[in-house]
Amino acid sequence: MVWELLAPQLRQYLDTRVPPRPAEMQAMEAYARETRFPIVGPAAGNFCYLLARLIRARRVFEMGSGFGYSTAWFARAVQENGGGTVFHVVWDEELSRRARKHLNTLGFEDVVQYHVGEAVETLxxxxxxxxxxxxxxxxxxxxxxxxxxxxKLRPGGVLIVDNMFWQGRIFDDADRSATTQGVRDLTRMISSDPGWISSIVPIRDGLLVAYRDGGNT
Ligand SMILES: C[S@@+](CC[C@H](N)C(=O)[O-])C[C@H]1O[C@@H](n2cnc3c(N)ncnc32)[C@H](O)[C@@H]1O
Structure with a gap:
């Protein structure tokens, strides 16, 4: 189903509120547009960066990193937070190589660690x-x-999950596919667990932001 969840005007407005990115990130955005590769895009990327800065994240694990666009936002936050590690994890060797090239050009060679493999198993x-x-x-x-x-998340840590609207498929009761059910199940599991405080933010395809409740840690 092709379904534009946010009105195009609103989506464009949110993306254009994000300050200009370095040329290398703009090239990554252009490549994603041309090849229809699903990256988080500027508004969601910037929101991830904001959250990582807010909690002063120094150790970030990314599951399904593609060619490193979302990684660039986390790496920038970690670098500005004083340094640390962002795990770039994807099961495709070629994407991992491409990511390394982009992220090195952006000056993140000291921050990003690359793993080729299945993300849950790697974590x-x-x-x-x-x-x-x-x-x-x-x-x-x-x-x-x-x-x-x-x-693996520390108490007081933050989980962000992308595609919580799954391009509108979650609203289609007839859609019982494994992917759509996967999104629905995760949403239910987190929202019904008192150990998480969560909210779905309607940027792009829906970002779940969940705080792992750990008292005052
Ligand atoms: C939606 S793209 C991610 C793009 C990236 N997060 C960004 O916004 O720039 C997901 C990527 O993760 C890979 N992937 C999907 N499931 C995976 C898994 N279980 N383990 C490792 N890589 C996975 C896909 O092949 C694809 O390259």
Missing amino acids: SRVEGPFDLIFNDIDKEAYPKSLPVITE
Whole structure:
């Protein structure tokens, strides 16, 4: 289903509120447009950057990093927060190589660590805890990712999940596909768990922002 969730005017307005990006990031945006590669885009990317700055994130784990566009926003935040590590994780070697080229050009070689592999499995293997985890993997794997994320995110940490509207498919009761069900299930799992305080922010395709409640930590 092709479905423009936000009115094009509103979407364009939100994207154009974001300050100009470096030339390399603009080239990444242009490449995504030309090849129809699904990146988070300026408004959602900038919002991720804002959240990472707000919680002073130094350790970020990204699940499903593509060619590194969303990674660039997190890397900028971590660098400005005083340095740390952003895990770039994708199962495609070529995308990982492309990301490294872009992110090195942007000056993030000291911040980004590259892993080629399945993201949930990789997260389960690396040492936590993380201040922030960003989830943008294949949607049918969303539910099974949650227990691993919960284990690796520090109390007081933030989880961001993309595509919570799934281009409007979640509103179609006849759509029982594994991807749509994956988005619905994750939404239900988080919103019904008292250990999470969450909200879905209607930027682009819907970003879930969830705070892992940990008292005053
Ligand atoms: C939607 S794109 C992400 C784009 C990136 N987050 C951005 O906004 O710039 C998702 C990427 O993650 C990869 N991917 C999907 N599921 C994955 C998984 N379970 N493990 C590793 N990579 C995955 C896809 O092949 C694709 O390259």
